[in-house]
Amino acid sequence: MAVIKTNNEIIWKRRTTKKQLAIWLAWLVGISIVLFAWSIISERTVWFFVQDAPRQAADIGGRMVPPKWSYISKLITPVWDTINIATLGTVIAMIIAVPVAFCAARNTTPHSTVRVVALFIIVSSRSVNSLIWALMLVFILGPGVLAGTIAIGLRSIGFCAKLIYESIEEIDENQVEAIKATGASNLQRMTYGILPQVLPTIAGVGIYRWDINIRESTILGLVGAGGIGLQLSASINTLAWTQVSTILLVILVTVFISEWVSAKVRGAII
Amino acid sequence: MLKLENLTKRYNTGDLALQGVDLEIPDGQVLALIGPSGAGKSTLIRCVNRLVEPTDGSATLNDENLTKLSSRALRRARRRMGMIFQEYALVERLTVMENVLSGRLGYVGFWRSYFRKFPKDDVREAFRLLDRVGLLEMADKRADELSGGQRQRVGICRALIQNPDLLLVDEPTASLDPKTSRQIMRLINELCAERGLTAIINIHDVLLAQMFSQRIVGLALGKIVYDGSPEGLTPEVLTQIYGEEDWSATIEKVDDEDEDD
Amino acid sequence: MGKPENISTYPEIWNKPPFITNSTLRWGIIVGAVIYLIAALASMDINPQRIVEGIPRGQRFIASFFPPNFADNRGVVWDGILESIWMAIISTVVGIALSVPIGLGAARNLAPFWVYITCRSIIAGSRTFPEIILAIFAVKLFGFGPFAGFIALSLGTIGFFAKLLAEDIENSSEAQAEAVKTTGANWFQWINYSIQPQVMPRMIGLSVYRLDINFRESAVVGIVGGGGIGATLNTAFSRYEFDTAAAILVVIIVIVMVLEYASSFLRKWVQ
Ligand SMILES: Nc1ncnc2c1ncn2[C@@H]1O[C@H](COP(=O)(O)OP(=O)(O)OP(=O)(O)O)[C@@H](O)[C@H]1O
Ligand SMILES: [Mg+2]
Numbered sequence: 061m062a063v064i065k066t067n068n069e070i071i072w073k074r075r076t077t078k079k080q081l082a083i084w085l086a087w088l089v090g091i092s093i094v095l096f097a098w099s100i101i102s103e104r105t106v107w108f109f110v111q112d113a114p115r116q117a118a119d120i121g122g123r124m125v126p127p128k129w130s131y132i133s134k135l136i137t138p139v140w141d142t143i144n145i146a147t148l149g150t151v152i153a154m155i156i157a158v159p160v161a162f163c164a165a166r167n168t169t170p171h172s173t174v175r176v177v178a179l180f181i182i183v184s185s186r187s188v189n190s191l192i193w194a195l196m197l198v199f200i201l202g203p204g205v206l207a208g209t210i211a212i213g214l215r216s217i218g219f220c221a222k223l224i225y226e227s228i229e230e231i232d233e234n235q236v237e238a239i240k241a242t243g244a245s246n247l248q249r250m251t252y253g254i255l256p257q258v259l260p261t262i263a264g265v266g267i268y269r270w271d272i273n274i275r276e277s278t279i280l281g282l283v284g285a286g287g288i289g290l291q292l293s294a295s296i297n298t299l300a301w302t303q304v305s306t307i308l309l310v311i312l313v314t315v316f317i318s319e320w321v322s323a324k325v326r327g328a329i330i
Numbered sequence: 331m332l333k334l335e336n337l338t339k340r341y342n343t344g345d346l347a348l349q350g351v352d353l354e355i356p357d358g359q360v361l362a363l364i365g366p367s368g369a370g371k372s373t374l375i376r377c378v379n380r381l382v383e384p385t386d387g388s389a390t391l392n393d394e395n396l397t398k399l400s401s402r403a404l405r406r407a408r409r410r411m412g413m414i415f416q417e418y419a420l421v422e423r424l425t426v427m428e429n430v431l432s433g434r435l436g437y438v439g440f441w442r443s444y445f446r447k448f449p450k451d452d453v454r455e456a457f458r459l460l461d462r463v464g465l466l467e468m469a470d471k472r473a474d475e476l477s478g479g480q481r482q483r484v485g486i487c488r489a490l491i492q493n494p495d496l497l498l499v500d501e502p503t504a505s506l507d508p509k510t511s512r513q514i515m516r517l518i519n520e521l522c523a524e525r526g527l528t529a530i531i532n533i534h535d536v537l538l539a540q541m542f543s544q545r546i547v548g549l550a551l552g553k554i555v556y557d558g559s560p561e562g563l564t565p566e567v568l569t570q571i572y573g574e575e576d577w578s579a580t581i582e583k584v585d586d587e588d589e590d591d
Numbered sequence: 592m593g594k595p596e597n598i599s600t601y602p603e604i605w606n607k608p609p610f611i612t613n614s615t616l617r618w619g620i621i622v623g624a625v626i627y628l629i630a631a632l633a634s635m636d637i638n639p640q641r642i643v644e645g646i647p648r649g650q651r652f653i654a655s656f657f658p659p660n661f662a663d664n665r666g667v668v669w670d671g672i673l674e675s676i677w678m679a680i681i682s683t684v685v686g687i688a689l690s691v692p693i694g695l696g697a698a699r700n701l702a703p704f705w706v707y708i709t710c711r712s713i714i715a716g717s718r719t720f721p722e723i724i725l726a727i728f729a730v731k732l733f734g735f736g737p738f739a740g741f742i743a744l745s746l747g748t749i750g751f752f753a754k755l756l757a758e759d760i761e762n763s764s765e766a767q768a769e770a771v772k773t774t775g776a777n778w779f780q781w782i783n784y785s786i787q788p789q790v791m792p793r794m795i796g797l798s799v800y801r802l803d804i805n806f807r808e809s810a811v812v813g814i815v816g817g818g819g820i821g822a823t824l825n826t827a828f829s830r831y832e833f834d835t836a837a838a839i840l841v842v843i844i845v846i847v848m849v850l851e852y853a854s855s856f857l858r859k860w861v862q
Contacts, residue, residue: 094680096677098681100673101677101681101741102738105737109734110733110734120728144631144634187847188844191814200649200653202645204636205636278721278724279721293727311719312720
């Protein structure tokens with residue numbers, strides 16, 4: 061904001077001239093980057109396919125209806141597997157994420173080297189998508205639900221630990237100090253002073269991640285790591301479109317139910 | 331007996347909060363520490379139980395030099411010093427009972443405390459203290475469901491269940507209304523008398539300080555500028571501690587009319 | 592915890608009141624959870640023998656990641672990374688541009704009912720299906736390559752961004768909005784002066800966050816043919832060039848770290 065006084069007038073402008081220039085420059089750079097990115101992408105696009113897409117979409121859409129309802133009976137086990145992958149994966153992740161978070165938080169870390177290691181664990185786990193984790197684990201463990209569960213677990217550690225350690229850093233230090241003043245040991249300070257303050261966050265993060273993991277575990281089957289994605293990719297590869305639409309509907313319903321459940325549980329806990 | 335010798339604290343930021351404080355407090359004395367904001371009152375009592383590490387000098391409690399203790403011995407020494415905080419500093423999401431019992435943490439092993447299996451004597455004592463401060467019914471309430479005055483009473487129980495020799499009290503009434511303030515101060519005073527406790531009470535309210543303590547120490551810019559009886563607080567002395575002001579209304583003796591809950 | 596009969600004797604035992612007070616419900620939940628865990632673990636089909644056999648294989652597999660090989664396929668890796676970055680940028684920009692009208696429409700305090708319902712269904716649809724599923728269909732429709740990935744990521748951005756925008760608008764201060772309305776401002780002026788200043792700082796932070804997500808997701812849409820570094824990564828895996836795969840993963844991690852740092856910096860700068 062700037063007020064400029066000239067000879068006999070006062071001019072109000074939102075920004076100073078210099079700042080305005082800087083902002084315009086930023087816009088210019090931003091727009092050029094976007095245009096450049098677009099030119100690269102469009103260079104690598106076969107526009108014939110894109111023009112053909114509406115017709116293709118109509119065609120596939122037409123083949124998808126009506127969904128093959130009888131196929132649902134074959135989907136019960138895959139859905140059960142999908143839910144298990146998400147739930148057990150979340151449980152594994154939380155068991156590891158809580159100690160990692162305590163090591164990563166500035167006010168609870170035992171040592172600064174430990175903190176760096178913990179932060180590194182968090183970033184690596186977050187950066188690698190669960191599908192890539194699954195891809196690697198299928199090489200090690202062979203295809204199946206176990207690979208999917210561990211993949212979901214590995215991916216979720218970083219996410220959960222990050223949210224938890226941020227909330228640990230925001231706790232009220234007075235409460236911890238009061239516990240310290242009674243002569244409590246470090247572990248007691250942790251369980252009496254810090255844990256009660258972050259427990260709601262820990263519970264909330266676990267539920268939130270479980271909800272996300274239900275979605276993520278629906279696709280792990282694409283690389284053979286179990287769950288309903290297996291049926292999805294098989295149906296797409298064999299062009300069984302009525303099965304595909306059935307699977308998509310089942311996924312839709314599962315996700316809605318999981319969202320409803322997590323909202324209910326969160327409401328009850330917090 | 332608590333003895334402070336040349337106690338000095340310089341914070342990392344460079345603030346010299348305490349400049350060589352010498353103070354001797356005999357057993358059973360209740361001492362009020364007054365002084366303007368930033369004078370170093372909190373720093374002084376925190377240097378005693380080493381929530382703040384003093385830079386120089388020593389604090390000696392019953393012939394034990396607190397400033398030299400290893401961390402294990404320090405924990406042991408902290409059990410003998412109860413602390414009461416301005417903002418209560420209760421663990422808000424724990425129940426009243428857990429907050430009171432947390433005063434015993436220094437005496438109880440980790441797993442016992444983790445599973446809330448405190449010794450019978452501790453539990454009985456906790457109930458007795460809660461009854462004493464009139465909160466027996468509240469034992470299972472969560473601390474954040476209490477009012478300010480009730481929270482401070484829980485804070486007092488937490489300090490007393492430590493069975494301390496010394497009470498460190500940092501502005502116990504700063505967040506309370508005038509009537510509750512008096513009740514809390516009276517409670518602290520009575521409990522000290524019952525148990526023959528030594529106490530240092532930081533307080534902003536000069537009137538309350540005069541009413542409830544046997545000795546007053548005035549601190550300004552990290553130095554002791556007054557040490558004497560409550561009656562000796564003349565306008566001149568207050569000016570020396572706090573600076574120029576019209577003090578007539580502050581120290582006018584008001585009758586301590588006895589109000590109860 | 593009952594009140595003691597005789598006030599002079601106090602109870603010696605105290606138990607923390609349970610979190611769920613109804614004991615039938617409490618035990619029901621505990622037993623249910625245990626049964627579920629057992630059933631789930633049983634259906635996991637963990638074969639100890641296979642795991643034991645898998646250990647040396649796993650060790651060999653992990654060993655083959657080291658040292659990460661940045662040299663051999665440098666051109667391809669570099670190209671994939673750049674393509675991912677361009678995809679992430681363009682899909683974030685397009686996704687957000689589409690999210691703004693949808694987000695405004697999905698805010699209950701701004702939009703008429705039928706607009707609200709329409710926008711909410713678009714959001715729900717795009718949120719339900721992971722980017723990968725969107726990408727599979729995009730590849731079917733638009734052919735292999737970054738364009739399909741771009742479409743999938745843009746759709747994913749809508750579900751994320753429009754939802755948060757709508758929620759933010761719904762939570763914004765009623766008083767400020769009314770104050771501007773009473774000046775006689777028209778709808779666009781009203782949005783510009785009362786809603787925008789309230790939601791803008793958080794939205795800027797969120798767009799960088801979404802850029803971060805889109806970059807990471809671009810590493811997987813390639814697996815189903817949506818272009819970007821994911822395609823390169825998938826090729827490396829299928830050719831058993833694990834050291835190259837390791838190099839790609841390292842690059843991804845570094846870029847995510849940089850983005851994270853940039854977003855925290857930008858958030859500070861905006862506020
Ligand atoms: N943690 C800290 N880090 C740096 N300086 C501090 C810290 N705590 C206190 N100080 C400084 O030390 C001086 C004394 O502070 P202290 O809190 O002891 O004052 P006080 O007398 O308790 O004031 P008040 O009545 O406001 O509570 C102040 O100048 C303050 O700025
Ligand atoms: Mg203070």
